[in-house]
Amino acid sequence: MNGSCSERERLLKDISIIDFTLVELNEYLDTHPFDAQAMEYFNHYARIKNQMMLDFSSRYYPLTTDTSMDKKEWNWTLAPMPWENAADPYPLACETPPMQPRNNTGKGGYR
Amino acid sequence: MWSYERRLQFPVNIKNPNAKLAQAIMSQYGGPDGEMGASMRYLSQRYATPYREVAGVLTDIGTEELAHLEMVAAIVHQLTRNLSMEEIEKCGFAPYYTDHTVGIWPQAAGGIPFNACEFQSKGDVITDLFEDMAAEQKARTTYDNILRLIDDPDVCEPIKFLRQREVVHFQRFGEALRITQDRLNEKNFYAFNPGFDTVADCGCNN
Numbered sequence: 001m002n003g004s005c006s007e008r009e010r011l012l013k014d015i016s017i018i019d020f021t022l023v024e025l026n027e028y029l030d031t032h033p034f035d036a037q038a039m040e041y042f043n044h045y046a047r048i049k050n051q052m053m054l055d056f057s058s059r060y061y062p063l064t065t066d067t068s069m070d071k072k073e074w075n076w077t078l079a080p081m082p083w084e085n086a087a088d089p090y091p092l093a094c095e096t097p098p099m100q101p102r103n104n105t106g107k108g109g110y111r
Numbered sequence: 112m113w114s115y116e117r118r119l120q121f122p123v124n125i126k127n128p129n130a131k132l133a134q135a136i137m138s139q140y141g142g143p144d145g146e147m148g149a150s151m152r153y154l155s156q157r158y159a160t161p162y163r164e165v166a167g168v169l170t171d172i173g174t175e176e177l178a179h180l181e182m183v184a185a186i187v188h189q190l191t192r193n194l195s196m197e198e199i200e201k202c203g204f205a206p207y208y209t210d211h212t213v214g215i216w217p218q219a220a221g222g223i224p225f226n227a228c229e230f231q232s233k234g235d236v237i238t239d240l241f242e243d244m245a246a247e248q249k250a251r252t253t254y255d256n257i258l259r260l261i262d263d264p265d266v267c268e269p270i271k272f273l274r275q276r277e278v279v280h281f282q283r284f285g286e287a288l289r290i291t292q293d294r295l296n297e298k299n300f301y302a303f304n305p306g307f308d309t310v311a312d313c314g315c316n317n
Contacts, residue, residue: 009122012118012122013122015118016118016119016120016121016122019116019120020120020121023120023171023175024279026171027168027171027172027175027279027280027283028283030164030167030168030171030283030287031164031168031283031286031287031290032286033164061117062117063116063117063118064114064115064116064117065114066114076117079117081117082117082118082119082181082185083119083123083181083184083185083188083189085124085125085126085189085192086122086124087124087126
């Protein structure tokens with residue numbers, strides 16, 4: 001499961017770009033519900049995003065529960081959370097070594 | 112109903128911790144013009160508009176604000192990772208650290224806790240939409256103030272993205288206000304509250 005980090009980041013960024021287009025079109029269409037060209041754009045990018053979400057799930061882990069693939073373990077909960085730095089390694093939770101306690105003794109503190 | 116996507120709306124990958132900056136940026140989590148107030152404001156105001164387009168704008172912008180709330184939390188979280196006790200004391204982060212360690216908690220930059228009084232839900236669609244437009248500008252000004260405090264490009268890029276969204280949302284709320292006013296008496300928009308005074312004719316008054 002420890003695939004290339006940069007490839008995963010690149011795919012996540014591509015999904016963000018397509019989804020940003022959809023968010024913009026969605027909010028625009030809310031106040032312009034009869035703009036046929038905007039609707040055409042929306043439908044076009046919505047199809048692309050759906051495919052990208054499925055591709056990401058099959059290669060890495062699901063970004064939504066409804067794109068979860070038939071695998072042995074529930075990758076939805078083992079996968080990294082969005083606030084983890086993408087530059088960090090991202091082993092699934094079951095592969096993570098046990099946490100070491102922080103050692104702050106002797107550093108700063110009110111003495 | 113909501114569903115969750117396990118990714119940020121815009122990537123946040125900060126290399127260097129900075130507790131001083133975290134203290135300023137957390138205002139956009141739980142401060143007077145922050146994303147928590149924004150999302151709760153729009154999602155709460157939806158019920159008072161008789162117009163579906165306006166309810167749609169409030170729903171979708173309110174939802175996007177939840178994504179922004181998560182981005183701001185990610186920025187504050189990454190800015191406070193791996194802090195030493197010396198840095199916490201030196202950067203003036205000790206008061207926050209005392210109560211929350213480096214957990215995320217909604218408060219303003221000055222330490223005032225989040226409060227529902229940061230926003231209104233007045234039950235009058237025109238009143239609410241004017242507040243929403245002002246709220247977007249106040250949040251935009253706050254992001255401008257934050258940008259003047261930043262010299263780290265890792266922090267600058269997501270904050271610039273969030274600032275730009277305030278500008279777009281101001282535009283959408285302006286259109287929602289126009290839609291509302293177009294359907295009211297043009298000579299006196301404030302003659303009545305369309306969410307309260309106009310009752311749908313159900314036939315029972317005949």
